[in-house]
Amino acid sequence: EVQLVESSGGLIQPGGSLRLSCAASGFTVSNSYMSWVRQAPGKGLEWVSIIYAAGSTYYADSVKGRFTISRDNSKNTLYLQMNSLRAEDTAVYFCAKGQSPTELAFWGQGTLVTVSS
């Protein structure tokens, strides 16, 4: 059974950093398209980042240069390193597994990140 479990988010001050993790089971992260999608309170879904099976990475313009997606194959875990956090980064962050960048068939439960002083 495919499962994705995100780490806890939390309250972070503006300018701070946080690393989210997404522990996978039932499949191999390194063989999949793995994405991060976020949802600000009361707002719609926003695509954030993706890492392809081959290792290529892509980012939304809103997070480029501040966020880094990575994976640890030995731990079968996906990460999102978030630096220089801003109030507008406040959102529930979901990790997701897909057969393609748009076909996200499995999702984690989501974790809330709040950026505020």
Add this chain to the structure above:
Amino acid sequence: QSALTQPASVSGSPGQSVTISCTGTSSDVGGYNYVSWYQQHPGKAPKLMIYDVSHRPSGVSNRFSGSKSANTASLTISGLQAEDEADYYCTSYTSSNTPCVFGTGTKVTVL
């Protein structure tokens, strides 16, 4: 990359059909057959309902169907049921430097 355009809300009575549109450009919806649709109930993770324009994942009701014409994709829910009340989002592959873009989202209300 701008979000794909969806109507803010649609509604219908039980048993009726509703259609949600998702309008993009030739650089996304119109250029690729990689459009997906997601259903999201409050406080829950999204659920994949349609992929590659018109394909249903295993376990998704055949009351849900997808199509595309030019730069606009559509999701149709037939035989509307109370459990279909949720937010729906489209997404498309894009030729820009970001491979995926979501729609603005549509709230479906069952009257």
